[in-house]
Amino acid sequence: MPPRGSQGSCLLCRKTIKKRDAVPHARECLESSGWPRAKKPSFLISVQGHRAASYWLLLIARQECTLTELDSLIRDVWVECCGHLSEFTIQGQRFTRSAECGEIDMEYPLSRVLSTGVKFLYEYDFGSTTVLDLHVVETHPSSPPDSTLCLLARNILPRVPCNTCGSLAEFRLNDDDGESSFHLCRRCVSAPDLDPWCIDVISNSPRDGVCGYEEDAGAAVAWYPPGWTREDLSDPELDAILERIQEG
Incomplete structure (x- = not known):
């Protein structure tokens, strides 16, 4: 059985890695991946559950990638269930798919709203809300070969005990x-x-x-x-x- 908790998998080489090593490991794998070089450096973005940090992702995104595309990745990988509303909050500004007063549409390229070091928030479903913390860790010259963004690593399923006997729950x-x-x-x-x-x-x-x-x-x-x-x-x-x- 693979190790669990704060550990994860590199999705390029498929090796087990520690969460704290995800970014330096991704750098090395990207260098040997043969992926194309972008005209502008891509963003390396970490994502983790708010108050649930054992769930985490690391992804690479071209600067022309939009918030809508980032929203789609998060939905497909982690949160989509009933087509609920979602929004990003970046430096005090709210971005949604159906912008209303005081909001901005998600069809914004990341280069317009993000830079290295920026931390921002994502929320899905304003009834039973799932909140995620995102961080632009750094940039990298590599670019996803077939899309504007791509997962690089994610956590291994945290260990959960069976409520009846205490064994590993699945x-x-x-x-x-x-x-x-x-x-x-x-x-x-x-x-x-x-x-x-x-x-x-x-x-x-x-x-x-x-x-x-x-x-x-x-x-x-x-x-x-x-x-x-x-x-x-x-x-x-x-x-x-x-x-x-x-x-x-």
Whole structure:
């Protein structure tokens, strides 16, 4: 079993790395990646859960990338569930997809609003809000080969104990309103008194267990470096267990 918690995976070389080493490791991997050089240096941006720092991402973005595209990546990888509203707050200014009074539309290139060292906020769903902290760590001459931005690294799923026996939990039992959950291991998830249609695989996301959120590997893999597939992001064994439980 891979190490968990503050550790993660480099998505270029697929090695396990520590969170604190993600940026220097990414520099080295980018240098040997063969990726093209941008006309202007790309941004290296870290993303982590607000008060949930064990969930983290590192991405590279061209300067012409827009906030809308960054919003799409965050939605596809971490938060999208019901098409909720979202916004960035950058140096006191709010950016949304449907700008109203006092807001600015997200169709802004990053070069217009970001620079090295800038820290900013992202919020998704203003009912059961998921808040993320973002930081432009530095710039790098490399550029994503097929898009304006790309994931470079992400955390390994934090270890969660089973609420019944204390073993490693891999499933979540949601309550009726979808706002709280109970974690279960492979053995305890088969208990006959559980509603199988309220059980999901635990998601590697700070939105896990909120508003019925489920990971979408097909959407997320579009933001990964070349060579990754949807199958790389899912565990067929867990999917098979869940299917067996729901079939009764």
